[in-house]
Amino acid sequence: MMNKVIIIGGGLAGSEAAWQVARRGVAVTLYEMKPNQYSPAHEMPLLGELVCSNSLRSNAVDSAAGLLKEEMRCLDSLLMRCADTTAVPAGSALAVDRGKFAEMVTREIEQHPLITVMREEVQTVPDPAAGPVILAAGPLLSGPLAEHLQTLTGGNNLAFYDAIAPIVDAESLNWDIVYRKSRWDDEGPGDYLNCPMNKEQYLHFIDLLGNAQTVPLHDFEKPHYFEGCLPVEVMCERGPDTLRYGPMKPIGLAHPVTGERYYAVVQLRAENSEGTAYNLVGFQTKLTYGEQKRVFRSIPGLEEAVFLRLGSIHRNSFVCAPEVLDATLQMQRLPGIFLAGQLSGVEGYIESTAMGLLAGMNAARMVQGKTLVVPPEATAHGALIQHLINTETKHFQPSNVNFGLFPPLAFTGRKIPKKERGQHRKKLALELLSQWQQDVSR
Structure with a gap:
């Protein structure tokens, strides 16, 4: 009988997923290999470590990145709360004190009564028969776990290198x-x-x-x-x-x-x-x-x-999402196994965290016997999901959130001036998200 969720990886996506599962009253075991073992990019034993920049990009709600953050706040994102609390001056961007941010994430996760943190490496993806599994092992996934995931995804559906054009x-x-x-x-x-x-x-x-x-x-x-x-x-x-x-x-x-x-x-x-x-x-x-x-x-x-x-080129493990995932972030061929973070096929701190949020939400609903949910396409979360599942397979590459992923705006009467479109997208997205939250809470 399913009574808990297993999460592999204590980075941004894994920590957010654990919080979302626990806040819904479901027990979760979070596996993190640090401090026993570190990836080449990590230095701190803390959860939620930022390995590159300390910037989470624009905080302006009429930008795609800012809208995604605002939606996450509406969905009670732990990591957004930690980021807002530990913010440092950065103009219109949201940047954080890297150490204080990770300390706060770690403290909130470790102190939650429904979250058990296991400091050990996981080398194979657990069988989801006993409960949903969220794999959020990060973009530097390697070794036995990467090999097992490659087997589960089927041959060439796991990439280890990002080559992204502008x-x-x-x-x-x-x-x-x-x-x-x-x-x-x-x-x-x-x-x-x-x-x-x-x-x-x-x-x-x-x-x-x-x-x-x-x-x-x-x-x-x-x-x-x-x-x-x-x-x-x-x-x-x-x-x-x-x-x-x-x-x-x-x-x-x-x-x-x-x-x-x-x-x-x-x-x-x-x-x-x-x-x-x-x-x-x-x-x-x-x-x-x-x-x-x-x-x-x-x-x-x-x-x-x-x-x-x-554009960018860097080491990054990710699945070919259109071939591997459905809209709930479950693996198509292995229901009960969810992918989150950059591994799911998104790019960036906030995008990775957002996929952890949605995976945690759906894993908890699965344990509770509820219908799994997908956010509206015209929200920032929904636009990212549509990118993951509807991009042509041969052209799929991880992406940051941007308004190019959103459905076109419907013009009623006059065409909306370009400078006003961010405001229109923000208004529409937040209204749709609010209604969706009400619908899924019933």
Whole structure:
């Protein structure tokens, strides 16, 4: 008989999941291997340790990241309460005192009467027959547990490397320059957007790229990239024409109206069915965020690009969520096993915590015999879930929350000005979340 939940991993997602289970009156055992064993990125024995930046990004509720935080506050997130309590000055962002934050998370978890913390390593995913299991072992998952999860997910559905290209807002593109066409396709409008370059523009671009600043590798990372997902700046280092024969190949991309042929072309692929967000094909990168904006805005058509997500390449274990998970964060083939955190296929501190919140909520409901729930699509939580389950499998990559993941806004009468859309999304999301909370509490 199910009477408790087992959680593996005491990071952000695992700690939040434990809190959400316990606050619903269900016992939980939380396994954390520290301090007996540390991953290459961890230093403190505390739960909820932040391993990189101490910033949780924007706190403005009319931004996607700020809206996600506000929704988490509405859902009684422990980690948001800890973050707000231990905040340090950071302008419009929410940043925390790293040590005080982890201390508060640890204290709240260890003192809860329904939470038992076991300081030991788990090497295999437990059988969910005795109760739901939440796997929140973090992006550096490795060893026997990673091997077991890879077996459970089926072959190639567990990745160990992130190669993420930037995503831009379609409305920020210069449509006087950008044209629509698929390579070699002379019929129809084409599925790709194209940013054309003449020789002078191309040489200027690779000069900027070749001299741009990159993010230094962590001590536990090695510069061993897959040939199929090399950083764009590494390809540039291999010679001035490498990109022209790679992701910027102009062959088959003559302008559909003028017939003009170009020296190089940057292709953009739709990130969602609504066509509101596009990613730069083949532009995974380790450039710093500031350099990405500076260099990539030199591409014709992207002069005023608004970046919904910036590129990165780093060590990160995650599942191919559309193949592995359902909308409740359970494994499709193994009901009762939930994935949370970056392992589920999201990117970022807050996104990982939010998936822990939802996994904890549903695991507790499973023990109580209640119907599992999924947040509305137009909320930040719901938009992340839709990204996990509805992205085309071959193009799936982890993502931060951004408004490009949300359903399009319905315009009634006048079109909503761009500067006002964040406020409209906030109002709609919080209203939907409030109604959803009332519905699921019945």
